[in-house]
Amino acid sequence: MIKPLALAISVAGALLSAQAQAYDYGQHANTTLEKLINDYPGRYRGTANFAGAADWMQSQMGTAYSISRQDFTWNNSSRASQNVVAYAAGTKPQYVVIGAHFDTYFGRPALQGLDDNGSGASVLTEVAKNLGGLQLENGLQIVGFGAEEEGLRGSRAFVDSLSASQRANMLAMINLDSLITGDMMYAHAGQNSTANPALASLREHTFQIAKELNIPLFTNPGLDPQYPQGTGCCSDGEAFEPLNIPILYVEATNWELGDLDGYTQTDNPKIPGGSTWHDPNEDNKAVLTDAFGQARIEQRLRDYSRLLSRLVLELTNADLMASTASGGAVARNMQDNLQRQHQAMVRLHDRRWLTLQAASREVGSFDGEIGVDGEYNPDSGFDSAPNPEARRLGLHALGDYQLTSSLNIGASLSYLNGRDKLEHRGKLDSDTWQAAVYALLNDGGPSWLAGDLSVGRTRFESKRNLVIQASGGPILLDQQLSGETDALALGARVLGGYDFDFGALKSGPFAGLDYSHYRIDKFHEKQNLRTALEYEEQSFDSLEASLGWRVRGAVALPYGLSLLPYGDIAWVKELADGRLDDLQLSARADGQARTARLGSVDKSFGRAQIGSQLAITPELGVYAEVNSRLGHAEGSQTGYSLGVQWMF
Numbered sequence: 001m002i003k004p005l006a007l008a009i010s011v012a013g014a015l016l017s018a019q020a021q022a023y024d025y026g027q028h029a030n031t032t033l034e035k036l037i038n039d040y041p042g043r044y045r046g047t048a049n050f051a052g053a054a055d056w057m058q059s060q061m062g063t064a065y066s067i068s069r070q071d072f073t074w075n076n077s078s079r080a081s082q083n084v085v086a087y088a089a090g091t092k093p094q095y096v097v098i099g100a101h102f103d104t105y106f107g108r109p110a111l112q113g114l115d116d117n118g119s120g121a122s123v124l125t126e127v128a129k130n131l132g133g134l135q136l137e138n139g140l141q142i143v144g145f146g147a148e149e150e151g152l153r154g155s156r157a158f159v160d161s162l163s164a165s166q167r168a169n170m171l172a173m174i175n176l177d178s179l180i181t182g183d184m185m186y187a188h189a190g191q192n193s194t195a196n197p198a199l200a201s202l203r204e205h206t207f208q209i210a211k212e213l214n215i216p217l218f219t220n221p222g223l224d225p226q227y228p229q230g231t232g233c234c235s236d237g238e239a240f241e242p243l244n245i246p247i248l249y250v251e252a253t254n255w256e257l258g259d260l261d262g263y264t265q266t267d268n269p270k271i272p273g274g275s276t277w278h279d280p281n282e283d284n285k286a287v288l289t290d291a292f293g294q295a296r297i298e299q300r301l302r303d304y305s306r307l308l309s310r311l312v313l314e315l316t317n318a319d320l321m322a323s324t325a326s327g328g329a330v331a332r333n334m335q336d337n338l339q340r341q342h343q344a345m346v347r348l349h350d351r352r353w354l355t356l357q358a359a360s361r362e363v364g365s366f367d368g369e370i371g372v373d374g375e376y377n378p379d380s381g382f383d384s385a386p387n388p389e390a391r392r393l394g395l396h397a398l399g400d401y402q403l404t405s406s407l408n409i410g411a412s413l414s415y416l417n418g419r420d421k422l423e424h425r426g427k428l429d430s431d432t433w434q435a436a437v438y439a440l441l442n443d444g445g446p447s448w449l450a451g452d453l454s455v456g457r458t459r460f461e462s463k464r465n466l467v468i469q470a471s472g473g474p475i476l477l478d479q480q481l482s483g484e485t486d487a488l489a490l491g492a493r494v495l496g497g498y499d500f501d502f503g504a505l506k507s508g509p510f511a512g513l514d515y516s517h518y519r520i521d522k523f524h525e526k527q528n529l530r531t532a533l534e535y536e537e538q539s540f541d542s543l544e545a546s547l548g549w550r551v552r553g554a555v556a557l558p559y560g561l562s563l564l565p566y567g568d569i570a571w572v573k574e575l576a577d578g579r580l581d582d583l584q585l586s587a588r589a590d591g592q593a594r595t596a597r598l599g600s601v602d603k604s605f606g607r608a609q610i611g612s613q614l615a616i617t618p619e620l621g622v623y624a625e626v627n628s629r630l631g632h633a634e635g636s637q638t639g640y641s642l643g644v645q646w647m648f
Helices: 002-021 027-039 048-060 114-131 153-160 164-169 197-213 236-243 285-292 294-315 318-358
Strands: 066-074 079-088 095-101 139-145 170-176 184-189 247-253 366-377 390-402 407-421 427-441 447-469 475-498 500-502 505-520 533-535 538-553 562-574 582-587 593-597 604-615 620-630 639-647
Touching (some): 027 114, 027 294, 048 079, 048 114, 066 153, 079 153, 095 153, 095 236, 095 294, 114 170, 114 285, 114 294, 139 153, 153 236, 184 197, 197 247, 197 294, 236 247, 247 294, 285 294, 294 318, 294 475, 318 366, 318 390, 318 407, 318 427, 318 447, 318 475, 318 505, 318 538, 318 562, 318 593, 318 604, 318 620, 475 533
Parallel strands (some): 095 139, 170 247
Antiparallel strands (some): 066 079, 079 139, 184 247, 366 639, 390 407, 447 475, 475 505, 500 505, 533 582, 538 562, 562 604, 582 593, 604 620, 620 639
16 A cells, blocks of 8 residues: 555645646746845845845746856946846747846845836746747847846846847847836837837837737826837836837836826825835835735736736747647648548448458349448557547448459448547547449459549638647637638558458458548638638648458357458558648748648558447448557557448
């Protein structure tokens, strides 16, 4: 009992740990903030609390970044401080900078600096954590600035350290400062946008997201001529304005009070003078909670995290990268779906050939059947990797003519309705018609040869749910996208073998070639979302060589029943594409083609099936079957089939 009990405790502990690490918007920021204000007040240059705050900022950014410290000096090197710099590379050299200072006003050791700027610094760490580990197209640089309160020293040192290529590749800068005391939430463009209005694009992008998220957001109304409408200033973003890139100043204040310059933050009577900046007696949790309530702090941390996480997600194109990967999974499932449909037709003909070999026919006779069947593929099977859960319902009709004593020719028509479950409750629906002609050459002896030619047409409807979440954090994006397209399949197969006679059983080797050509038409998703994709035409070939062993039998049962058990196992070698390795998908956001990796095709694996047909009457039969892949890199794709046949 000790080992099972220990295992149970270990599993329970892991689950509790995973739950403890999960967080909602604002929670990680609040954790950062509480430690900054309570353990590290007076966090300015040369103090142990600044060093401790720098360590805390670094630890709160997560493990998905390359993190370094940037030392800098000023005043003839008599004064020194540090920036905390985290970087995640993208697939392109371009990158986005988001920053906030975490120091407090110099020389005031009791200053908690909750608003200025524990609030901005804490949201900075949450944005870093929220996006940690996501695949980025544009890189992300996250900077906790030191010595902002002494003349923007940290941000100026950071900009001065940039190489020519780093300056050229910087796309935008977002600055967070003082997010709690102010009556309203603001986003401003840089002063550089007055001469170049195109640089206000980042502000407009932010307002679009705020509107979608229902977050009330404002910008400087321009009541003071020194501060033009829609622009901000007076924080670390200023150091970046000469780079001629879009700047976004994010703050909370009230530009309609006092001198109309944004320095009067609130008209709350519990805040004497209307601002808390730099005052140890006001910029602390007790005063701000008394004035605004704990809900204000939680709301601002939550809403700024929602807004900025989404903004950075889009600026880095992490949403488009995730959408491309998600769209690639849909494309791969379409390709797999077509191959499973082909296998359904293969098994239909295989069962018919077994029936023909088990009974004698008169030359010139015509027989056939109509049937209904279903197949279920669970999301796990006999070996490793799980596959999407899928189900299929089918109708078929077939008939064949005994042309000579050894040659039977026939044709089949089948309809399949399928549904594959995709990730995050998405689905892929399909309606397929398949027509085929087939032949069996067997004179009742041990050798046999069979083949078929087929054509199929499929209508696909895809519904994918794009869910982006990193590190157990909040869901950054949850969107539903759908599309429709058609697909064509052509096939040709030849199969032959030799059955040894073991009384009631016949068993022997077989070999075959199975060629299929597939084409899925180009299509686009319907929704007017930046993550909606356009799919290129998908065209590929499969040529499988198989070598295996089969067994079949015929058992007479009481009450006139007859049982035809069968089974086979084969080694399969893929000689053609088998499936596409990658696909070009274009996002509506920019029309740019990105490559979705569909995964390399397993060229060698096994395939097995076991089943039985039961003849209840000469006209009525049922069958049950299990089929699976073996040793396949993408798992077993096990299927369970059950059907009813009416013979005529």
